[in-house]
Amino acid sequence: MMHISDLAIPYLKIAKQNYKIIEKNGVTNETLSRYFTECFNDICSAMSLYKCWVCVRCMELCKFSYGWGDKPDACPTCGEKTIYEVATFQARASYVGETFQWAFWLLLKNQYGIESRPTSDITRLYDLEIRPDVVIEAKGSPKYIVNPDGSHSQLGRAGMTRSDTKKKAFANAKEWSMRFQNGHFFVVTNAIPNELRAYRNDTVKAIYDVTKKNQLESLIFDLKTIGIVGKT
């Protein structure tokens, strides 16, 4: 179910604008990466999710010491270590997660004619439903942030390379599979750690890095194999 507050956040608009990258140049590793990266950049700028820091000791003294990017070891104004990052992974997680979900939803629909239903419930176990027994969990997050001064801040642990994200996806797959024992639970992401390449288990059908053309096409092949045919 879509919440009213979600409608104000331009996920779909951002995806549609950036989809021009794929329309213009087709599906390649480069265009897929650029498409998702630009969607992340746009949501971070729309919601001001930049990487920045502030010195709390300076604030106490009604002075302001802050900057873009990674925090320095000590405050350049007062020299103390009372420096904190403002927007953290938790602040960005739901925005970038929804952005990735909508960007992937649009890619499936426009490029392959596959319709899926986004779920926005808090209790959801997956993000996109293609058929009641065929669902997709979308786990994507940016590798870096572009700050207003043009600096790039690396975030590290994007997509499924973050252990919390991985655990959540596996737990959701397990719970869902109790309801649909012969169902198909796919995970799509923009980053896969080595140990999860070509991974599958009893509950996770497959994990694909959909910024890679060959992995995206494997997913489409898997979907066709289980009877999901796109409209063209």
Ligand SMILES: [Zn+2]
């Ligand atoms: Zn300070």
